[in-house]
Structures are given as structure tokens and as C-alpha cells.
Amino acid sequence: MKEAMFYKRLNGKVECLLCPRHCIIPEGKVGFCRNRKNINGKLYAIGYGKVCSLAIDPIEKKPLYHFYPGSKVLSLAIAGCNFRCLHCQNWEVSQASPLEVPYRELSPEEVVYIAKNYNSPGVCYTYTEPTVYYEFMYDTAKIARENGLFNVMVTNGYIEENPLKSLPMDAMNIDIKGNEEFYKKICGAELEPVLRTCKLAKKLGIWVEITNLIVPGYNDNLEDILFIIEFVRDELGKETPLHFTRFHPDYKLLDVPPTPVEILEKARDLALQMGLKYVYIGNVPGHEGENTYCPKCGALLIKRDIFSIDIVNLDLKNKICLVCGEKIDIIC
């Protein structure tokens, strides 16, 4: 347990300033994310160091397709989330208190030691919502960076500006899940702060990739898809990779069928037509929409098969297409 960052005291209660919820937490209670508890008028990160998931994952699984492609990254989570998505794929850990799930106690130093021991080039904060275990992520990320490792985060983007600005983060995959109504009904949250996070992350020089999980009947209409494409193109830039991923029934949305592949293909075609350079289809193994193509000449640059990759017509050192010489937006 560690005293939380980003909160203020209010006569025995505290106001958490970490995420846009701004929970007012009475003595002895935890915030919406189940991770931050008011003990004697001070806010504590009760999940600090209680790591419930730890694995070496291909970075493609995040998904991050333009950041150290092919690397295997130490990935971790502490339970909890500041959303309540009805279709959460990780609800066993995201919709639980960090004290209720099996965990192993680790220090930030130990995480970095494990990463280095396994030759992982970085540390990934993922599976649940990393924002809710901010203090552990912050401490670990600082030590990781001092040791020459990168930090990447897979997030719903629900974080306040100051905490985001303080994080030594190198890349983020941020979900844009749908329109305002989708956020309200399905996630129990609001859209606007997520868009703000995407823009701020980009401004801070963090490599950003966007994921939009398309749920049939909920966010698969043309208007919603157009909105996301235009936002990415106009506010984040054409070089920002956009992943349209396939929904599978989970948690409380079990009566909704998986996304028809044609819908994902239509969304991808539309985004490419509208000028985005790198648009992907996710959760459809073997689909050509998983590959990276040159935005200028169309040559295949990176072939992906589930999580294994094959660099084809790409000079990764100079980051250019070997067929036409176009500069390719890749960080490595």
C-alpha cells in the first residue's frame, strides 16, 4: 500500500484527481475503481504491487503494430478498472478489487529485473485499466526508463491531464469505443475525456495507436465509424494506426453475435479511402487486414500471422519502403 498521488483532502473525505470521475471518497471507502481507499483522510493505492497478471507477450497482441514490431514485452496488471463495460474480455480481473484476486507481491525494481532477465525491451501496463494502478505504473516506468527499457500502456484513455503528463510513457494503445451514448450505456463513462487523452498523448510525443472494437448493433453504424476515422485523421494525424477489432460475446453481452468480418473490412476500406495510412483488422487471424502495407505503393511491408511477424519489403533501420522509398512511420 502506498499513499496515492493526485488527490485532495476535504474534511475527512478525499477527492481523487486521477481520472475524470473525481470520486469523492468517504473515510474507509474505496473509489469506483476499487483501487484507492480513504484511510484516516488520506488516499492510498491499496493495489500497489499486487500484480495479478504477468506474462511475456508479443507487442502485436496489445495491439501495437508500429512500435518495436516483433518484440516480446513483459506485461502486467493489477486488478480494477474505472469503466464498467458490459462486454469486457478481462472482467475477472478488471471488475474486481486488487485484494480479491490471486496476486503476487512485486516491487517496481523486481518488475524491471524480470523484464531485463527475460530480455524484454520494455514493460507493458495492460489487461485491466493501468490508470487505476497509476502509482505502481509510475514507479515502475521511471525505473524501467532509467534502465533503458521502454514503457507502453494499453488504456481506455480515462485519465486526467496532470497524471498523464507526469508518466514516462513511450507508446499507448487507446480505445475509442463509440459515441457518447455508447460510453454512457455500455461503459458507464463519457467520451470527451478519452478524446482529450488521445490528443494530449500525441502532443506529449507518445506513439499512439487507436483501437475501435466494433460491436454489432451498438457501434457498427456508418456515422460512428466515420466519426472515429475523422477524429484520428484530423486530430491525431494520418500516420496514426487505427485498429478495427472483432467483438466476441463476453461478460454481460452474451446475446450479441461476433462482428461480421465484412463490417470490419468496410470500416477499413473507408478509413483508407479517407486518407489514413495504416488501418488494421484485429481478432480475425490470417486476415490480410493484419498486415502493414506501404501507404504510397501498396507493397506488403510486414506480414502478420496471429502474433508472429515477417518483415518483407521494409528497411527497418532507415524506416523506408524497399519498393518505392516512402518513409514508413515506425518506432524502433
Ligand SMILES: [Zn+2]
Ligand atoms: Zn512503397
